[in-house]
Amino acid sequence: MSKANLIVHPFIQHKLTIMRKKETPPAIFRALLQEISFLMGYEVTRDLPTEDVEIETPVAKTSKPKLVGRKMCIHSILRAGDGLMKGLLELIPTAKVGHVGLYRNPDDLHAVEYYFKAPPNLDERFNLVVDPMLATGNSAIAALDRIKQAGAKNITFMCLLSAPEGIEALSDAHPDVPIYTAAIDEKLNEKSYIVPGLGDAGDRIFGTL
């Protein structure tokens, strides 16, 4: 059984199919990613805590639910994670934003941090870490290591597409972090691209092919 939560909705699947097509240009790709991240964000935040508060409508006094706690933080794994940010911030305009930039040292394959910025008090926030692609899981694992080191405890990982290998590796390394994905593809190829996938998400978002 998969260790990831699959978000299956006809709108998401339809938009994702268009994104996969190699002839889809960056402007359409970005717009669809924005729409899908909004829809996925709705599912991923389903269990955010609320508390009843006293209010007065034009008709009567009543007690109704309101979000409680510190504002959530969305962490983008650079650079492709930024493609998910606009849709998520449209859904959650008050969210704080963090960035994690890592690259692999080609000699020892260790993750090297080139950028990290996050709001304070991560331990009191719901932290949503985003990257469109979960392939080997290496960058997601390193990003989660870093975000935990900065204090985050309540963390969820969200991606658009995943490979079974990445889900396995990420859930082994961070079993406390729920994974949400819109599709689980077949496998990785010899270059660690997801098959059938959609190619390099960063290149397709930013037109750097």
Ligand code: URA
């Ligand atoms: N990263 C991507 O952008 N695409 C893949 O297929 C795998 C990792």
